[in-house]
Amino acid sequence: xxxxxKGTQDVLPDDIAPWRYVESAxxxxxxxxxxxxxxxxxxxxxxxxxxxxxxxTDIAEKEMYSFRDKGGANLTLRPEGTAAVVRAYLExxxxxxxxxxxxxxxxxAFRHDQPQAGRLRExxxxxxxxxxxxxxxxxAELVVLLWQLLDDLGLRGLSVQLNSIGDAACxxxxxxxxxxxxxxxxxxxxxxxxxxxxxxxxxLLDCKNPQCQPLIAQAPRSVDYLCGPCAEHFARLRHxxxxxxxxxxxxxRLVRGLDYYTRTVFEVWPPTVGGQSTLGGGGRYDxxxxxxxxxxxxxxxxxxxxxxxxxxxxxxxxxxxxxxPLAVYAxxxxxxxxxxxxxxxxxxxxxxxxxxxxxxxxxLKAQLRQANALGAQWALISGxxxxxxxxxxxxxxxxxxxxxxxxDEAVARLTRVxxxxx
Ligand code: AMP
Numbered sequence: 001x002x003x004x005x006k007g008t009q010d011v012l013p014d015d016i017a018p019w020r021y022v023e024s025a026x027x028x029x030x031x032x033x034x035x036x037x038x039x040x041x042x043x044x045x046x047x048x049x050x051x052x053x054x055x056x057t058d059i060a061e062k063e064m065y066s067f068r069d070k071g072g073a074n075l076t077l078r079p080e081g082t083a084a085v086v087r088a089y090l091e092x093x094x095x096x097x098x099x100x101x102x103x104x105x106x107x108x109a110f111r112h113d114q115p116q117a118g119r120l121r122e123x124x125x126x127x128x129x130x131x132x133x134x135x136x137x138x139x140a141e142l143v144v145l146l147w148q149l150l151d152d153l154g155l156r157g158l159s160v161q162l163n164s165i166g167d168a169a170c171x172x173x174x175x176x177x178x179x180x181x182x183x184x185x186x187x188x189x190x191x192x193x194x195x196x197x198x199x200x201x202x203x204l205l206d207c208k209n210p211q212c213q214p215l216i217a218q219a220p221r222s223v224d225y226l227c228g229p230c231a232e233h234f235a236r237l238r239h240x241x242x243x244x245x246x247x248x249x250x251x252x253r254l255v256r257g258l259d260y261y262t263r264t265v266f267e268v269w270p271p272t273v274g275g276q277s278t279l280g281g282g283g284r285y286d287x288x289x290x291x292x293x294x295x296x297x298x299x300x301x302x303x304x305x306x307x308x309x310x311x312x313x314x315x316x317x318x319x320x321x322x323x324x325p326l327a328v329y330a331x332x333x334x335x336x337x338x339x340x341x342x343x344x345x346x347x348x349x350x351x352x353x354x355x356x357x358x359x360x361x362x363x364l365k366a367q368l369r370q371a372n373a374l375g376a377q378w379a380l381i382s383g384x385x386x387x388x389x390x391x392x393x394x395x396x397x398x399x400x401x402x403x404x405x406x407x408d409e410a411v412a413r414l415t416r417v418x419x420x421x422x
Contacts, residue, residue, distance in 0.1 A: 007113070007121025013323075018310045021320045022153060023106055026126040026304075029149050030104040033141065035128055038103045040084040046074040051291050052083025052260065056199040063111040077110035081127030082260075082285065082301055083292070089131050090294040099132030106306075118277065118308050126280075129301030131289070136233050139264045139284060139300050140240035146268055146280050146302050147246060153309065154318035157271035158279070160246060163222065163254035164234040165202065167262045167286065170227035175201055177220045185215050202255045221252035233263055256281065260288040264300060270312050279312065280304030328355040328414055329371035329397075333364055333383035340382040344392065344411065351415040371397060378414060 004010055011019060030037070046066050053059050065077040078084055085103055088094075094101045105127050113119055128145060130138045143160060150158055166174055179201050186194060190209040197204065205216055226234060241248050248266075256265045267281035282302025289297035313320060328348055330341035341357050348355040356374060358367040364381070371379050381393040381402075392410050395402040405413070 005121070007115035009120065009122075017323050018313055018320045019306070020323060022126075022306055022309055022313075025149060025153055026104070026106055029145065029152065030126075030128060033102070033145050035102040035104040035130075035145075038085060038088060038105050040078075040081075040088050040105065040107070042108065043075045043077050044084055044087065046076040048083050048087055048292065049076050049079060052086070052288060053080060054200070054260065057203075059111060063113055065110045065112060078107070079111050080109055081105055081107055081125055081303055082129060082288070082299075085127065085129045085301070086131065086285075086288050086294075086297075086299060087292055089297075090289060090292060095132060095295070095297060100130045100138055101132055102128075102130045104128040109303075118305075118311055120307060124306040125303040126306060127301065127303045128282075129299060131299040131301075132297055133300075134233075134286070134298040136237035136264070137240050139237050140244060140246075142282065142300055142302055143241060143248070143266050144244050144246055146266075146282070146304060149304065150268060150279060150309065153313065155270070155279075155309070155312055155316060157316075159269050159271075160241075160248040161251040161254050161267045161269060162238070162241075162248045163251050163265050164226055164230060164237075164263050165222045165255055165261060165265055165283075166226050166230045170225055170230055171222075171262075174220065174222050174225035177225065178202070178204070181220055182215065188212075188215055205253050205255045216253060219253075222255075223250070223252055230263055237264060256283050260285040260291060262286045266302070268304075270315075272315075277308070278305075279308050324354070326356060326374050326376045327353050328378045328380055329367070329374060329376035330355060330357045330380045330382070331364060331367040331371065332358060332381070336384055336387040337382035340387050340392070340407075341380065344380055344382070344407070347411050348414060351411070353415050368395075368397075380410060380414075 049064060050060055059079045064079055067075055069075055085105065089101060106124070107127060108122055108124050110122055112121055115121060128142060130142060147158065147160055165171060179197065182189065182197050182201065182204055186197065189197070190207065190211050192209070193204050193207050193212050204212070205219060207216065254265050254267060261283040263284040263286070265283035268279045270277050270279055280302055284298070284300040286298040288299060289295065330345050332338045332341040345355040345357040356376065358370070368379060376397055379395040379397055381395060386392050391404050391406055393402055394405050394410050
């Protein structure tokens with residue numbers, strides 16, 4: 001027997017309601033904020049992610065699903081959304097449109113990570129990007145968009161964590177300060193951090209190993225090293241968030257795992273913070289387009305993890321609207337009854353009413369059992385006597401009441417029922 005691969009999950013019809021709830025809120029809110037939907041391929045050239053995510057990141061070093069296809073191309077299942085969206089922006093000349101270009105996508109992503117609660121190998125993200133704008137107002141808009149989505153869904157007690165990690169002008173000086181600080185304490189660092197010190201020193205601040213926490217707490221802060229333009233950008237971002245009445249926590253330890261971030265970084269945390277708990281995060285990536293071969297183009301965006309949001313909806317016991325119930329189940333006895341049931345579901349479905357027709361030659365009892373299992377509100381039962389008389393039995397499955405009606409009347413009533421019920 002095969003099983004779904006480790007770190008992946010099936011979503012069965014009984015579990016789909018929170019997915020629909022979250023995804024429809026994402027579509028609705030993105031549209032409300034003026035973001036257009038984009039869909040990009042599930043795999044891209046491996047080089048795109050090596051450049052776009054950064055070769056010295058955990059994702060590129062350990063987590064990518066890379067393969068060579070039958071034509072010899074080096075491809076990778078996307079581990080995140082931004083690099084592909086920026087690639088599409090450049091490829092389709094979207095820089096010729098009025099800027100910024102605001103895009104969103106609901107997508108699956110793949111990382112070969114150690115699976116645990118809230119950490120999967122195939123997971124899903126809502127990814128929002130605003131490309132071609134430097135104004136910190138757009139950074140603020142994205143922070144508000146992520147927060148409002150989570151708030152609209154009914155999650156409470158969230159906190160918005162914000163930091164600025166500077167740009168090409170001031171970050172090197174900060175990174176030097178960081179490296180010399182950690183070098184002085186190198187033997188106290190975990191083995192991963194000793195390696196990061198050489199490859200990606202900013203990532204040390206992100207380390208979850210308890211051994212490194214006291215050192216991280218005392219480390220130099222990027223906000224103290226910002227150049228004039230970065231400091232101004234950060235101040236204006238906080239001003240716009242104030243005007244939007246969004247409470248944020250400036251967190252000098254916040255960095256992002258991806259290399260291309262400049263200036264703004266942010267995350268939204270649920271009330272109980274643990275290693276795998278961040279609901280979503282993002283930041284500014286002014287260097288990315290150029291890295292991918294385009295002209296220098298500012299950009300900012302975030303990704304939110306759908307599975308994590310659903311875990312939090314469950315933990316906070318947020319009521320989720322159920323999927324619409326099935327209206328009608330058409331059952332039958334005999335060949336003529338089966339024909340009549342089949343014709344009836346055509347009429348109902350064409351009128352927009354959800355209807356399922358029984359199949360096979362199960363007993364009426366077994367058919368009604370299935371109707372109940374499907375959550376049907378009504379059953380239509382056709383046998384020889386009904387066909388002869390041009391009628392059908394209409395049964396209210398919740399109440400168990402049954403009446404005989406002319407076909408047209410039954411159809412008219414059920415199409416009305418559906419319109420009222422949904
Ligand atoms: P990142 O692209 O790493 O910034 O991730 C953005 C969001 O995607 C995180 O805040 C999580 O909610 C979600 N996420 C990232 N990695 C995983 C994973 N392996 N499994 C489930 N969700 C994830």
